[in-house]
Amino acid sequence: MVATENGNLRERIRQAVAGQKRPTTTVLSSLLAAQDELGYLPGEAIEEVARLTDASINDVWGVASFYTNFRFEPPAEHMVEVCWGPTCHLVGASTILKQLLDDLGLTGEGDTSDGRITLKYNTCLGACAQAPVMSIDHHLRGRMTIEKARSLVAQASKRDS
Amino acid sequence: MTTFNELKTEADRRWQDLVAGDKPWIRVGTAMCGQAVGAVEVVAALRSELEACDIPATVDEVGCLGMCYAEPLVDVMKPGGPRVFFSGMAPEDVGSLIDEYLVNDRVPPKNVMGYLGEPSRDDIPDLNSLPVVAMQRRIALRNAGNTAPDDIYQYIANGGCAGLNKALFKMEPDAVVEEMKASGMRGRGGAAFLTGLKWSFMVRSSGPPKYILANCEEGDPGAYNDKGILESDPFTLLEGIAIAGYATGATNGIVFIRHGHDGPIDRTEKAIEEAYKAGVLGQNILGSEFSFDIEVSLTGESYVAGEETALMESIEGKRSMPRARPPFPAAFGVWGKPSTINNVKTLSYAPEIISKGSEWFSSIGVEGSTGTAIVCLNGSIVYPGLYEVPMGLTLGQVINDLGGGVPGGKRLKLLQTGGPLGGVLGADSLEIHLDFDEMKEAGAILGSGGIIVADEDACAVDLTRVLVAFCQYESCGKCFPCRLGMTHMLEIMERIARLEGTRSDLELCSSVGQTMQAGSLCGHGQLGFNPVRSALEFFDSDFRAHIEEKRCPTGACNKTVLSPRNTRFFAEDVRAKNQPLEFAARS
Numbered sequence: 141m142v143a144t145e146n147g148n149l150r151e152r153i154r155q156a157v158a159g160q161k162r163p164t165t166t167v168l169s170s171l172l173a174a175q176d177e178l179g180y181l182p183g184e185a186i187e188e189v190a191r192l193t194d195a196s197i198n199d200v201w202g203v204a205s206f207y208t209n210f211r212f213e214p215p216a217e218h219m220v221e222v223c224w225g226p227t228c229h230l231v232g233a234s235t236i237l238k239q240l241l242d243d244l245g246l247t248g249e250g251d252t253s254d255g256r257i258t259l260k261y262n263t264c265l266g267a268c269a270q271a272p273v274m275s276i277d278h279h280l281r282g283r284m285t286i287e288k289a290r291s292l293v294a295q296a297s298k299r300d301s
Numbered sequence: 302m303t304t305f306n307e308l309k310t311e312a313d314r315r316w317q318d319l320v321a322g323d324k325p326w327i328r329v330g331t332a333m334c335g336q337a338v339g340a341v342e343v344v345a346a347l348r349s350e351l352e353a354c355d356i357p358a359t360v361d362e363v364g365c366l367g368m369c370y371a372e373p374l375v376d377v378m379k380p381g382g383p384r385v386f387f388s389g390m391a392p393e394d395v396g397s398l399i400d401e402y403l404v405n406d407r408v409p410p411k412n413v414m415g416y417l418g419e420p421s422r423d424d425i426p427d428l429n430s431l432p433v434v435a436m437q438r439r440i441a442l443r444n445a446g447n448t449a450p451d452d453i454y455q456y457i458a459n460g461g462c463a464g465l466n467k468a469l470f471k472m473e474p475d476a477v478v479e480e481m482k483a484s485g486m487r488g489r490g491g492a493a494f495l496t497g498l499k500w501s502f503m504v505r506s507s508g509p510p511k512y513i514l515a516n517c518e519e520g521d522p523g524a525y526n527d528k529g530i531l532e533s534d535p536f537t538l539l540e541g542i543a544i545a546g547y548a549t550g551a552t553n554g555i556v557f558i559r560h561g562h563d564g565p566i567d568r569t570e571k572a573i574e575e576a577y578k579a580g581v582l583g584q585n586i587l588g589s590e591f592s593f594d595i596e597v598s599l600t601g602e603s604y605v606a607g608e609e610t611a612l613m614e615s616i617e618g619k620r621s622m623p624r625a626r627p628p629f630p631a632a633f634g635v636w637g638k639p640s641t642i643n644n645v646k647t648l649s650y651a652p653e654i655i656s657k658g659s660e661w662f663s664s665i666g667v668e669g670s671t672g673t674a675i676v677c678l679n680g681s682i683v684y685p686g687l688y689e690v691p692m693g694l695t696l697g698q699v700i701n702d703l704g705g706g707v708p709g710g711k712r713l714k715l716l717q718t719g720g721p722l723g724g725v726l727g728a729d730s731l732e733i734h735l736d737f738d739e740m741k742e743a744g745a746i747l748g749s750g751g752i753i754v755a756d757e758d759a760c761a762v763d764l765t766r767v768l769v770a771f772c773q774y775e776s777c778g779k780c781f782p783c784r785l786g787m788t789h790m791l792e793i794m795e796r797i798a799r800l801e802g803t804r805s806d807l808e809l810c811s812s813v814g815q816t817m818q819a820g821s822l823c824g825h826g827q828l829g830f831n832p833v834r835s836a837l838e839f840f841d842s843d844f845r846a847h848i849e850e851k852r853c854p855t856g857a858c859n860k861t862v863l864s865p866r867n868t869r870f871f872a873e874d875v876r877a878k879n880q881p882l883e884f885a886a887r888s
Contacts, residue, residue: 162596162597162598162599163596164596164598164616166616166617166618166619167618167619168599168600168601168615168618168619169598169599169618170618171601172560172599172601193618202619202620203618203619203620206601206603206620206621206777207600207601207602207603207621208601208602208603208774209560209561209601209602210601223522224767225522225523225771226522226523226680226717226721226753226764226767226768226771227522227523227679227680227753228522229763229764229767230680230681230753230755230759230764231680231681263520263522263602263604263771263774263775264520264521264522264523265333265337266333266519266525266528266562267333267334267336267337267369267525268522268523268524268525268677268679268680268685268751268753269334269369269370269525269677269678269679269685269686269687270334270337270338270369270372270685271679271680271685273337278561278563279336280333280336280337281337282334282337282338283337283338
C-alpha cells in the first residue's frame, strides 16, 4: 500500500516536471511545477527533479530551500495569506493578522492543528491600492477589515476543498 | 507572412465593428486591483444576466484604467454613445445596470461615475474633468483599461506595432539606439540609467544568442505598475522587447515574473501566443529579415531576484543571488550570453518613442527626466491607483491634486517612495518634483514608482521597523554584511519599538549601515540602511520619544509587534524533518 502511494507520488511528480509547457526548463521551474502539482515538495520531488534536470541532490535542495514559497510538508486544506507590506501595515494589517492568529490558535506562520488552514505572511500581494489585502486559496481579497477577514477565514475553515 | 499594413487594415475593420457596430461593448477591469474587490464575480454576473435577458453585447475583460479606488469598474459603450463608467459594482448591481441603462437608457444613480468621449452628456460628469484623468499623460499605459489584453488587433488598431514596423523597415539598428538616446529615456526600474546607452553596450557583443530580459519581478511592496502593464497591455511590452532586440541584435526575449502572480503571467503568455499567430513575433517579423522569440520565465519568491544579475541566476534555475561585476551582462549575461536587462515600464515606452520620435518624447517632462512617471499611489490617500503623469509635477500635486490628499481630514506625515530601500520623506517634501535627480538629492528615489502615503496616526519608528523587517527577510544571504547587518538592524529597531532602545543603538545602526554599504554586492545591502537613515533625518523626534521618553506618541508601537523571521534556512534543517533521502547518482 505504502509502496503504491509512493509510486503514485513519484509518477505525479514525473508527469508534472516532464509536462512543463514553457520552452526552458530548469531546476527552479521543475520545483515550481512539482509544488504546483502537490502543494509541497516531498523528498521524492527533490530526487525526481535532480534526476530529470541532471542536477545533484544538494543543488536542488539549495534552490528549494532558498525561495520562500517552497514548503516541505503537505499544506492544510486552505491557504490563507496575509500581506504585511508597508502599505497594508499602515492601514491595519497587523491587527487583522493578530486577530486571525488568535482565532486559529497560532503564534506565527503555520498550519492549524485540525489541518484546515495554513496561514502564511506575504511581503506583497500586489494589490496595494486595495489594502489591506489577503488571499484565500490564491484569490485576492482587498479592503479588508477584521470582521471581513474573520468571516472569510471562518467560511474557508468550514468549506471542503 | 503578414505585413503591418495588412494587419492594420484588419485591425481597423475589427475596431470599427466594436466601436461603431450595433452591439454594446462592455469592458470590465479585472486586473489584480479589480480582482481583489470582486471584479471577477461582477463579470460572471454580467455575462449570465446578458445571456438570460438575451441581450447581444461584447464583454471584454480589460486591465486597469488606473482608478483602482473605483473598482470594480464597468465601462459600457452603447452604439452611438459615449463610454459610461459604473464604479464600485457588485454582482447584485448588474441587474439594474442592464435594465436601467442598457435597455432603457436611464442612468442608475447608484454606481454611475461619469462618461468619456462623444457624444457628451449633461446628466453625468465628464471624466476628463476629474483630476485623476485630466492630470494624467498616458504613454506606456496608453491602452490600459481601454483595450483587451488578449486581443492584438485592438492593440494594433490603437497604434500598436507602428513603432516596430518603422524600426524594421525605415531604421538601421544603430539609428534605433540613437533615437532612444536622444529621447533622454532613463530606466524606470530604479537606477535611472540612460536606456539607449544601456542598449548600445550590447550592440557589438557576439551572438547569437543574445537576450533582452524584461524584469517584472516587482517585489517592491507598494508598487504594482509592472504587473499592471502586463495585465492591462502586455503587447506594448512585447513590442518594446522586439524593438530592443532589433536595436541590439538580440535573438531572444525573456519576461521574468514572480510565480503566483497568475493574472500578469496568464495575460503575458496569451499575448505572446497571439503575437506569434499574427506574425509580430517569431520568424521574419512583419515580413522583415528580423526574427525574434519571447518566452516567460518564473521565479520563486525572492525580492533580490529583481536585481539584474540575481535575475539571470534565477532564469538559469539557481538561487537568485547577485553575481560580481565585471563581467557585465552586456558581455556575459544569462547562460553566459550577452544580455540586456530592462524594467517592464522602460521597455513599454519604446514603441511610442520610436513611432512618434525622440523629440516628441523629450518634449514631455523636464530636462534630465524626460517623459512620464508611472506612480502607484497607496496608503492613506483618497484615490489610490495607478497613474501616469508628466515628469516635473511636484509630489504635492500628485498627492493632493491628483490623489485627493489624505482622507478624514488628517495631516500628511510621511511618504515612502521607490520601494523599501528608497527611504522616507517628511510632509515638507511636497515641493519636490518628480525628477530622478531631485528625488535622489532629497534622499529618496523615484525608483519603481510606488508612493506610500502615511497620515498623522503613523509612527515613523513602527514603519521603519516594518521596512527593515522586509529587508532582513529578503536578504539573499550571499554577502555577510547584508545578511547579518539586516538582522542586527532589525533587532535594534524592534528594541526601539518596544521602548527599550538607547541612544547608542542609533550609532550602532549607523555603523552597521556603513558596513553594509561598503561590503555588499548589490543594492539590497548597499541601500539597506536608507530606510533608517532617512527616517532619522525627518523623524528624529519620533525616535527620541521612543528612546528618551519611553513612549510611542501615536501608539502604533504599543500594538503587537509582528514580523516574520528569515526563512531562508539551511537544507539540513529541512532534511532533518524528512525521511532520509536515497542519493540519486548523476547519470
